[in-house]
Each structure stands twice: as C-alpha cells, then as structure tokens.
Amino acid sequence: MERFAQIGLIINWKSLLIVVAAILSTGISLKFQIVADFPLTMISTAIVFPIVFSIGHAYKRRENALDDYGTIKAHGRAIYFAARDWLPEQDEDRLRHIEKVLADLLHGCRDMFKGPVDDMAKSEAHVYAAFSDLSGFVKRMRNEGLASGECSRCNQYISKMIVSFESVKHIYQYRTPRTLRAFSDFFIVLLPILYGPYFAHQALEYGIPVLTFIMPVLFAIILVGLDNIQSHLEDPFDQIGPDDVAINAEKFIDLLDCGEPATVA
Numbered sequence: 399m400e401r402f403a404q405i406g407l408i409i410n411w412k413s414l415l416i417v418v419a420a421i422l423s424t425g426i427s428l429k430f431q432i433v434a435d436f437p438l439t440m441i442s443t444a445i446v447f448p449i450v451f452s453i454g455h456a457y458k459r460r461e462n463a464l465d466d467y468g469t470i471k472a473h474g475r476a477i478y479f480a481a482r483d484w485l486p487e488q489d490e491d492r493l494r495h496i497e498k499v500l501a502d503l504l505h506g507c508r509d510m511f512k513g514p515v516d517d518m519a520k521s522e523a524h525v526y527a528a529f530s531d532l533s534g535f536v537k538r539m540r541n542e543g544l545a546s547g548e549c550s551r552c553n554q555y556i557s558k559m560i561v562s563f564e565s566v567k568h569i570y571q572y573r574t575p576r577t578l579r580a581f582s583d584f585f586i587v588l589l590p591i592l593y594g595p596y597f598a599h600q601a602l603e604y605g606i607p608v609l610t611f612i613m614p615v616l617f618a619i620i621l622v623g624l625d626n627i628q629s630h631l632e633d634p635f636d637q638i639g640p641d642d643v644a645i646n647a648e649k650f651i652d653l654l655d656c657g658e659p660a661t662v663a
Contacts, residue, residue, distance in 0.1 A: 404640055407630060413622040416590050420614035423594025424601070428610070433599040441593075441621075444585040448578050449624045455574045456631035463569045463634050463643050466562035470507070471650055473555040474500045477532070478654050480552055485544055492542070497651055499535055503528035504647035507563065511570050511635035511645065518571065525563065532556055573632055586625055590618045 427433065481496045482488075506528050510521030536544075536552045544552075594614070601610040630639030637644065 407639055408623045408626050409619060410622075410626060412626070413619055416587065416618040416622050417615050419587075420590035420594070420597070420618045421611050423591045424597040424611060424614045425594075427594040427598035428601060432595045433602065434595040435599050436593060436596040441589060445582050445589065445621055446624070448582040449621075449628055452574050452579060452582070452628045453624070453631060456628055456634075459569050459574070460631060460634040460641065460643065463566050466565045466569075467643060467645065469562040470503075470559050470566075473559045474503065474650075475654060476555050477536070477552055480544070480548065481535070481539060482655070484548055485539065485542055487542075489542075492538075493655070495538075496535055497654060499528060499531045500654070501647055501651050503532065504645055504650060507566075508645040508647060511566070511643075512637060515571060518567075522567070529556065529560060529563075532559075570633075570635060574628075579628075582625065586621050590614060590621070593617070 478493075478496050478500065481492050485492075503525065506521065506525040510518060510525060513521055533553070533556055536549055536556070539552070540546070540549045597610075597614045597617075600613055604610060631641060634641070634643045635645075636642060
C-alpha cells in the first residue's frame with residue numbers, strides 16, 4: 399500500500415488533465431489529417447533539462463538540511479553529556495532542565511519548518527528563546543563549578559547550532575529558481591497539446607489503432623511525473639512526500655540518556 403501511495407504522489411490530477419489534453423490534441427489531428435514530424439529536442443530543451451536541474455538542486459538542498467539538522471542534534475547531545483559528566487556532582491534537576499531546553503528547541507524548529515513562511519517570525523522567536531535558555535544553562539553550569547575552558551567549548555557548540563539553524567532556515571525560506579519552474583510548467587502544459595500532430599504522424603506507422611494514444615499518454619505522464627517529483631523535493635519539511643526531513647524531537651529526548659559513562663578502574 400505504501401508503494402501505491404508513493405505512485406499517487408507522482409501521478410495525480412495534473413497528470414490526468416495533461417493526458418486528456420494530449421489525447422484530444424492527437425485525436426483532433428488524426429481526424430483532420432494534421433500531421434507533422436516535429437523534432438524531440440524541443441522537449442529536452444524546454445522541459446527535461448530545467449526539471450532535471452531543479453530536481454538535482456532540490457535534492458542537494460534536502461541533503462544540506464539533513465547535515466545541518468544532524469549538527470544541531472549532535473551538539474545538543476554534547477551539551478547534555480557535559481551537564482551529565484563534566485561536573486563532579488550528579489544533579490537530576492540539571493539533567494531535566496537541559497532535556498526541557500533541548501525539547502523546546504527541537505519542537506520550535508519543527509513547528510517553524512512545518513508551518514507557513516508567513517508565520518516564520520513568531521516561530522523563529524520561539525527557537526531563539528530556546529537558544530537563549532541554552533546559553534543560560536551553560537552559565538548555570540559555570541556557577542556550579544564547570545571550568546571556564548569547558549564552558550567556552552559549550553558556548554562554541556551553541557554557536558555551531560545557531561549557524562546550522564540559520565542554514566536550515568534559509569533552505570526553508572527560499573526555493574529553487576521560481577522563474578525556471580514557471581518556464582517548465584508552461585511548456586509541460588503546452589507541448590503535449592502542440593505535439594498532437596507529431597503523435598498523429600507516428601500513429602500512422604503503428605497499424606494497430608489501440609497504440610495510437612499510448613505515446614501521448616506516456617509523454618504526458620513522464621513529464622508531469624518529473625515535475626511532481628521536483629515539487630515534493632522542493633520543501634523538505636512539509637511531510638507530504640516520503641523523502642522529507644522529519645524532526646523527531648520526542649525520540650531525540652528519549653535517547654539522550656541511553657547509557658551511563660564508562661568508569662575508569
């Protein structure tokens with residue numbers, strides 16, 4: 399069932415509309431004997447190249463978002479280990495405090511990246527409030543006896559987390575070139591209709607009537623399918639496609655204290 403759901407993301411109502419338009423154009427061309435042997439290079443120039451470029455760029459943005467998300471989690475976990483292991487006395491209240499701060503931070507990131515861009519200012523304030531609490535937590539550890547050099551290291555962790563958050567924010571805020579997408583969208587609608595005479599010309603060579611409309615149907619499904627793949631990769635946080643970045647704050651917090659530090663004999 400999951401495989402069929404993924405196919406449904408590629409072949410949708412837009413695919414059906416373009417298929418119908420291509421079939422009608424081919425049928426009209428056959429009826430009135432309007433045939434032409436158009437070159438297929440126009441398809442690769444106007445549609446395939448822009449879409450493939452956009453897919454590659456969108457996939458690279460997703461991979462960069464994953465790298466930065468991993469950086470935020472890794473340095474957050476390092477601060478948790480510092481709170482647990484770098485001070486001489488164990489303090490459950492200290493650990494619960496850092497767990498809450500990190501949970502607020504990841505919840506804020508998830509709410510921001512899954513929400514509309516228009517609400518970004520409010521969500522971003524929540525995230526930076528969590529970063530401020532994280533900075534205050536390092537100050538608390540310094541007051542509890544953490545060495546100044548180790549406090550400086552924790553502050554460097556926070557700085558790297560903020561840099562990664564800003565990088566992910568820009569991926570969320572800005573998209574792949576919109577004019578390029580508008581260009582390919584225009585020709586995805588136009589070319590299957592304009593190529594009706596070409597499909598009619600090819601149909602004359604088939605000899606089997608049922609094969610007449612296979613070319614325009616496949617033509618439309620392939621082009622719209624590529625466009626749909628690009629659309630789902632465009633926003634790696636909307637949780638619509640199977641390739642999106644999922645921020646699982648609950649799992650991260652549950653696994654923070656997954657083991658005790660090794661003791662030296």
